[in-house]
Amino acid sequence: MLDVNIIARNIELTDWLQSYVEKKIGKMDRYLPILTSAHVELTREPVKDANRRNKAQVTLSGGRTIIRGEETAADMTAAVDQVVDVLHRQIYRYKGKRMDRRTKAQPVAEGEVPPLPPEVLEEMQEEQPSRIVRVKHFTLDPMDEEDAVTQMEMLGHDFFVFFNTNSGRINVVYRRRDGNYGLLDPEMK
Structure with missing residues (x-):
């Protein structure tokens, strides 16, 4: 299970919310076993749009891999659920790229990368x-x-x-x- 570090800003981190976040985020290493830690920031921002008030930012790390997601929603549990979905998609993409790289990896030649226009x-x-x-x-x-x-x-x-x-x-x-x-x-x- 991941080492989950949760920081709450402008919102009370209740035992229930902490448990909910740890349960949702703590399982991410099942999908990518190299992950060792998760840094979670839960923020309530004073904006007019209710759908953007609650923000969940998550940074997963392990070895040289860093995966980050950020989502906003009307309530904090919805923001956490949405950011978990984003992280799942990123892990899926990351795993796909790693598999593609194993089968098609070719070094970039010095002249192949175009200069900055x-x-x-x-x-x-x-x-x-x-x-x-x-x-x-x-x-x-x-x-x-x-x-x-x-x-x-x-x-x-x-x-x-x-x-x-x-x-x-x-x-x-x-x-x-x-x-x-x-x-x-x-x-x-």
Whole structure:
């Protein structure tokens, strides 16, 4: 059974709600045995739309795998049920990608990843904030490009920073507007 850590914000974590969440989330390792822990955040937000008041965020982790889901609903149990459904779909997708990779895995050649288009570079420069509002520290797990893309999708992000085992350098994979992926492989001057 998973080690489930629950944090409640602006809502009372009753024994019943805690038991309900532990029961629902605690079973996730049945579907993906490498999972070891779950971080659950239950938040009640003061918004007008009742269907968005209760938010359940869950991050499952184990080894180098991270799977994240977030859902909102009118009541907290519905939000938990919905996020469990999201996590099931992500685990199913993750397992499918792992199986596909075993059968069709091919390393990405150096020239196959297209360079970042100039218009994307310009947009990135234009959208930079005038000041740093948040600093995030994290550890880089060694992985290849395909693992990095899978992690990025599981987290629901548009980019992912990782230590590339193939090149021995820090790289960034990102989702392009055309639905494909790009790889940033910086070099020091």
